[in-house]
Amino acid sequence: xxxxxxxxxxxxxxxxxxxxxxxxxxxxxxxxxxxxxxxxxxxxxxxxxxxxxxxxxxxxxxxxxxxxxxxxxxxxxxxxxxxxxxxxxxxxxxxxxxxxxxxxxxxxxxxxxxxxxxxxxxxxxxxxxxxxxxxxxxxxxxxxxxxxxxxxxxxxxxxxxxxxxxxxxxxxxxxxxxxxxxxxxxxxxxxxxxxxxxxxxxxxxxxxxxxxxxxxxxxxxxxxxxxxxxxxxxxxxxxxxxxxxxxxxxxxxxxxxxxxxxxxxxxxxxxxxxxxxxxxxxxxxxxxxxxxxxxxxxxxxxxxxxxxxxxxxxxxxxxxxxxxxxxxxxxxxxxxxxxxxxxxxxxxxxxxxxxxxxxxxxxxxxxxxxxxxxxxxxxxxxxxxxxxxxxxxxxxxxxxxxxxxxxxxxxxxxxxxxxxxxxxxxxxxxxxxxxxxxxxxxxxxxxxxxxxxxxxxxxxxxxxxxxxxxxxxxxxxxxxxxxxxxxxxxxxxxxxxxxxxxxxxxxxxxxxxxxxxxxxxxxxxxxxxxxxxxxxxxxxxxxxxxxxxxxxxxx
Ligand code: SPV
Ligand code: MG
Numbered sequence: 001x002x003x004x005x006x007x008x009x010x011x012x013x014x015x016x017x018x019x020x021x022x023x024x025x026x027x028x029x030x031x032x033x034x035x036x037x038x039x040x041x042x043x044x045x046x047x048x049x050x051x052x053x054x055x056x057x058x059x060x061x062x063x064x065x066x067x068x069x070x071x072x073x074x075x076x077x078x079x080x081x082x083x084x085x086x087x088x089x090x091x092x093x094x095x096x097x098x099x100x101x102x103x104x105x106x107x108x109x110x111x112x113x114x115x116x117x118x119x120x121x122x123x124x125x126x127x128x129x130x131x132x133x134x135x136x137x138x139x140x141x142x143x144x145x146x147x148x149x150x151x152x153x154x155x156x157x158x159x160x161x162x163x164x165x166x167x168x169x170x171x172x173x174x175x176x177x178x179x180x181x182x183x184x185x186x187x188x189x190x191x192x193x194x195x196x197x198x199x200x201x202x203x204x205x206x207x208x209x210x211x212x213x214x215x216x217x218x219x220x221x222x223x224x225x226x227x228x229x230x231x232x233x234x235x236x237x238x239x240x241x242x243x244x245x246x247x248x249x250x251x252x253x254x255x256x257x258x259x260x261x262x263x264x265x266x267x268x269x270x271x272x273x274x275x276x277x278x279x280x281x282x283x284x285x286x287x288x289x290x291x292x293x294x295x296x297x298x299x300x301x302x303x304x305x306x307x308x309x310x311x312x313x314x315x316x317x318x319x320x321x322x323x324x325x326x327x328x329x330x331x332x333x334x335x336x337x338x339x340x341x342x343x344x345x346x347x348x349x350x351x352x353x354x355x356x357x358x359x360x361x362x363x364x365x366x367x368x369x370x371x372x373x374x375x376x377x378x379x380x381x382x383x384x385x386x387x388x389x390x391x392x393x394x395x396x397x398x399x400x401x402x403x404x405x406x407x408x409x410x411x412x413x414x415x416x417x418x419x420x421x422x423x424x425x426x427x428x429x430x431x432x433x434x435x436x437x438x439x440x441x442x443x444x445x446x447x448x449x450x451x452x453x454x455x456x457x458x459x460x461x462x463x464x465x466x467x468x469x470x471x472x473x474x475x476x477x478x479x480x481x482x483x484x485x486x487x488x489x490x491x492x493x494x495x496x497x498x499x500x501x502x503x504x505x506x507x508x509x510x511x512x513x514x515x516x517x518x519x520x521x522x523x524x525x526x527x528x529x530x531x532x533x534x535x536x537x538x539x540x541x542x543x544x545x546x547x548x549x550x551x552x553x554x555x
Contacts (some may be wrong), residue, residue: 001029001068001221002142002173007214008221014040015057016064018228020265023065029096030065032058035109036074038227047106051077051086059093068096070144070223074107075120076100080131087135087143087274097142099175099200100128102149102162111205113554114151114179122162133170144200145171148184150178160192173198173220183217184208190217276375285376285474286331286396290322290350291498292383293339293358293366298526306344308524309336310384314537318524321386321537323349323398328492329392331379337366357494364487364496374477380498382468386537388519395469400513401476402505404439408464409518419443420463420499428464428516439512442466442499461515467521470498476510483508 001008011027013019014036022030035045037057043049054071061069071090076083076098083100092100101107110117120128125145132143145166149159163174172198178185183206190199198220203209214222239252263269279285283475292309299308310317319336326334335351339358353373355366367380379395387405395405408428426437444460472480483504487493506512522536523529 002144002200004220007211007219010070010221010223012036012223012225013061013065014229015070016060017265018232019061019065019067019069022228023067024265027067029068029070030061031223031225032061032069032071032095033044033225033229035224037072039229039233045107045109045112047074047077047135051082052089055086055089055093058095060092062094070142071095071098073098073100075103075105076128076132078105079124079514080128083128083132084135087132087141091136091138091141091455096140097144097172098132099146100125100132100183101146101175101177102166110148110151110177111179113154114148116147117152119148119152119154121159122165124521125162126165129166129169129171142172143170144173144175145169146175146177148177150176150189156185156192158187163189163193164196167197171197173200175200175202175223176204179205181208182206183213186219187213187217190219267435285333286329286379287333287374287376288326288379288381289336289367289370289374290319290334290336290381290383291363291366292319292345293337293342293355293361293369294363295340296384296525298347298517299530301525302530303341305341307338307341307383309338310341310344310346311524313386313524313530313532317346318384318386318533319346319350322381322383325387325389325392326379328389329396331392331396332374335370335373336553337369339366361374361494362496363495363498364484364501367498367501368484368488371481374472374480375474377474378472378477380470380472382498382523384524385468385521386524386533387467387469391467391469391517391521394515394517395471398513398515399473400471400511401479401516402510403471403513404442404502405469405521406437406439406464406514406516407467407519408516420466422464422466422469422514423462424514426463428518430516437463437514437516439466439506439514441506442502464516466499466502467517468498468523470502479508479510480505483510 009027010029010031011022011025012031013022015031019030037054039044039050041049044305058069073086076086086098091468096315102119102125104120108117122185129143129145147159147162149155166174176186176189183203186201193199195218199218200221200223201214201219201221202225204225211222215393218552239256242252243249293309295303296308302311313321323334334349335353336345337353337355338345339355342352342354345352353369355361355369357365379392391405395403406422406424410520421443422439423441424437424439483501487496487501487504502512522533524533
């Protein structure tokens with residue numbers, strides 16, 4: 001930019017956010033103003049912030065803007081040696097260059113008693129420039145020498161003498177500063193200078209001078225030195241006063257940016273994309289879909305005003321137990337598909353989705369309501385389940401694309417009211433390391449209607465019962481969705497339940513892993529089960545001291 005044929009512009013920025021805003025406005029480079037950076041810290045432009053604090057701040061600006069940044073490096077924060085270390089650190093952080101001024105450390109802002117400020121010894125300052133140039137490793141790193149002779153009242157010849165000495169010491173450009181309200185000094189200097197090196201100016205005081213004058217004078221670069229800071233101060237003062245006086249936000253909302261705009265400037269969207277790429281396998285991206293749209297049978301007496309999910313079990317709704325069980329295992333994104341008396345469902349901690357047609361439809365129609373939002377590893381489960389925490393943990397630890405929990409206990413309990421018999425490739429040998437069994441078929445109600453269930457078709461006997469929990473890995477969601485799409489095309493889709501989906505998955509060639517448990521869960525289908533559920537859920541003692549056979553399932 002210093003060497004370009006055109007007049008170039010740097011806009012001031014003082015933190016990552018303002019640097020991002022400057023880039024979005026279309027500027028090609030940034031002036032990291034000492035005044036502004038000090039001010040945003042709430043300190044003075046007197047080297048009150050340490051140089052390392054400035055370098056740390058610059059790192060945020062580099063990251064946020066990806067623009068070349070010229071640091072206002074004051075006096076170089078010390079002698080030639082401090083300058084050497086500064087240049088090294090700036091290169092390491094990706095800063096494009098540094099401007100140093102020929103004053104003494106600690107400096108003060110040029111517009112505060114500028115004429116009283118002692119200037120640096122010319123030879124000493126030239127040595128500092130040389131030290132910086134000798135230190136830089138990137139040939140493009142720039143050192144701009146700022147001449148304060150006009151500010152300090154030493155006159156034009158001294159300004160020119162100093163500029164020439166700094167040029168000879170290796171400065172890539174000269175910043176000639178003036179505090180006059182007109183550009184006369186600058187124009188005179190530029191004429192005398194006659195293009196010996198690029199000239200940089202800071203027209204804060206002579207702001208009304210048309211930019212064409214700078215072009216005609218042969219200036220290379222203009223720095224708008226503090227205008228982001230001053231704009232922010234004006235806006236903040238006005239909003240702070242207004243809110244303090246009115247004790248309401250209503251008057252300011254329309255004149256400030258939305259929170260969405262803050263997110264956009266922070267590039268929150270990129271984070272979400274990266275999360276989908278890198279975090280979906282991690283605990284943070286575990287989800288659950290709880291199917292709770294139907295009223296169910298057997299509990300009519302207590303579900304006149306609420307769905308089963310909201311029945312109090314041991315003093316809190318069943319939903320509360322479910323949420324706690326999920327959260328304990330890092331399943332934080334919980335969607336409940338409601339229908340019957342959905343208004344009674346407490347929406348805190350969950351996403352509530354409605355199956356409007358709950359009265360005429362079955363479980364798969366409810367699952368379909370949540371399908372589009374499924375993006376990460378997801379547990380699908382019935383809304384009337386209580387289970388010990390290991391049941392969910394073991395299911396989540398299973399690495400298969402699809403996994404189901406099958407209870408291998410008490411085959412004698414199978415009777416005419418029981419559904420969801422699971423036929424598996426191996427029975428539960430209660431091997432400590434798991435059985436590696438695969439699901440072959442679940443006898444669903446639909447199958448019953450077709451007369452093909454275990455009860456009517458005789459052997460083979462089921463290896464247990466599916467308890468109503470399915471885990472789908474993220475990478476298998478596409479398959480789940482395509483199998484669901486095929487089922488949706490069936491005329492009887494509205495009557496299908498989750499076992500029909502499991503069978504369709506198996507028929508499609510999917511491997512559905514079986515995670516065997518032996519009791520330790522409850523479903524709530526009648527008043528008797530509700531009473532048992534209270535016992536089951538209530539005492540953490542009971543939970544902790546559970547026997548092997550504890551928790552007789554009934555579905
Ligand atoms: C700054 O922006 O900190 C400068 C320019 O040094 S000026 O304030 O004009 O001196
Ligand atoms: Mg400064």
